Amino acid sequence: MTGTSRADGVGDDGSDGRDGAVAAGADRDHGDGDDDGDGPARRALSATDVRKAYGDVRALDGVDLAVDRGEVFGLIGPNGAGKTTLVRGFTGTTDVEGTVELLGADPTDADPERIGLLPQSFDPPARLTARELLEYYAGLYAQARSVDSVLADVGLSDDADAWYETLSGGQKRRVCVGTALVNDPEVLFLDEPTTGIDPAGRRDVHRLVRDLAAGGTTVLVTSHAMDEIERLADRVGLIREGRIVAVGTPSELIAEHGGEPTLSVRLSDGAAADGAETALRAVTSRTRFSAARGRDGASVGKTADLVVSGVEPASIDAVVEALAAAGVEVESLSWSEPTLEDVYLELTGETYRPTALEMAESGGDR
Numbered sequence: 001m002t003g004t005s006r007a008d009g010v011g012d013d014g015s016d017g018r019d020g021a022v023a024a025g026a027d028r029d030h031g032d033g034d035d036d037g038d039g040p041a042r043r044a045l046s047a048t049d050v051r052k053a054y055g056d057v058r059a060l061d062g063v064d065l066a067v068d069r070g071e072v073f074g075l076i077g078p079n080g081a082g083k084t085t086l087v088r089g090f091t092g093t094t095d096v097e098g099t100v101e102l103l104g105a106d107p108t109d110a111d112p113e114r115i116g117l118l119p120q121s122f123d124p125p126a127r128l129t130a131r132e133l134l135e136y137y138a139g140l141y142a143q144a145r146s147v148d149s150v151l152a153d154v155g156l157s158d159d160a161d162a163w164y165e166t167l168s169g170g171q172k173r174r175v176c177v178g179t180a181l182v183n184d185p186e187v188l189f190l191d192e193p194t195t196g197i198d199p200a201g202r203r204d205v206h207r208l209v210r211d212l213a214a215g216g217t218t219v220l221v222t223s224h225a226m227d228e229i230e231r232l233a234d235r236v237g238l239i240r241e242g243r244i245v246a247v248g249t250p251s252e253l254i255a256e257h258g259g260e261p262t263l264s265v266r267l268s269d270g271a272a273a274d275g276a277e278t279a280l281r282a283v284t285s286r287t288r289f290s291a292a293r294g295r296d297g298a299s300v301g302k303t304a305d306l307v308v309s310g311v312e313p314a315s316i317d318a319v320v321e322a323l324a325a326a327g328v329e330v331e332s333l334s335w336s337e338p339t340l341e342d343v344y345l346e347l348t349g350e351t352y353r354p355t356a357l358e359m360a361e362s363g364g365d366r
């Protein structure tokens with residue numbers, strides 16, 4: 001099995017209570033004067049010029065990063081950007097060049113009792129129940145939480161006695177999240193914790209992370225769900241091709257890289273698009289026209305979307321009036337602020353392009 005050693009990040013116990021994580025975290029001295037080495041007392045993690053190569057692949061290419069105690073730090077980036085490699089560097093589960101510190105010490109010297117790790121790939125024995133698995137991991141630690149409380153925290157009290165192999169993908173992932181919590185860690189690494197978990201379960205995990213952070217636990221979480229990171233993280237780091245290219249609070253990153261708010265206007269008649277665009281240019285010079293195109297590239301034209309950038313809520317009326325004055329019928333309007341997803345798309349250079357099939361299925365009006 002993977003992830004069975006404490007260095008790989010799991011532990012146990014067996015009392016109970018769904019407030020265990022909060023209570024345990026709150027009771028313990030997480031993240032103050034208990035300095036463990038030569039870094040500032042407040043620092044939970046630090047990386048200085050960290051590099052890791054696999055053959056010709058530079059998984060990490062000079063990472064500098066510091067995470068304070070008690071922070072929830074979100075690490076985002078495209079597939080293959082280096083997130084898991086960095087987590088493994090911080091946990092001492094892979095060798096890296098440069099300097100990495102975990103609670104002020106070399107990660108390989110860190111006390112496993114103080115660390116929790118949910119690896120991205122985790123494959124516990126299938127012929128154990130959820131409870132038995134958590135009891136097993138709890139047994140690896142000198143001190144561990146009640147297994148019942150961990151089961152409650154991850155929403156598995158009712159399925160505690162089902163074999164792991166009979167659980168759904170999301171339920172399995174919940175067990176795995178539980179294994180990373182059993183020792184009530186001071187620093188918790190969650191590598192894509194909510195993959196496969198349904199929306200309600202994701203909320204359970206989010207609540208858990210927030211509760212743990214409130215109790216002083218430092219959490220490093222990776223995810224491809226930008227809404228999740230935006231909601232959870234105090235600060236976010238975006239890694240691309242092995243380098244951290246931006247760090248800040250979600251609102252700082254959105255203000256700097258997220259672009260402008262946009263007003264999307266759906267026109268009832270695609271043929272009116274040109275007239276609408278002309279009318280809108282009189283109001284703003286920032287109209288972008290999202291042409292609806294079919295499989296062969298020809299205009300479909302049943303409806304049409306205009307995207308107007310930089311429209312503040314106070315200006316929406318002016319847009320509507322300009323369209324009405326031009327005799328253009330509007331089917332719907334929606335205004336949105338930029339999000340962390342816009343930051344991600346901007347900084348990674350990735351864009352979403354609907355396929356021809358998607359466009360055809362949507363009536364060509366994407």
Ligand SMILES: Nc1ncnc2c1ncn2[C@@H]1O[C@H](COP(=O)(O)OP(=O)(O)OP(=O)(O)O)[C@@H](O)[C@H]1O
Nearest residue numbers: 054057058059077078079080081082083084085086
């Ligand atoms: N054990 C390994 N052997 C060879 N190459 C590896 C190994 N682990 C990672 N890599 C490579 O290092 C790079 C970074 O991988 P890593 O798993 O850290 O990315 P990631 O950001 O976590 O990606 P994902 O979002 O897909 O999980 C990738 O190019 C990957 O193929």
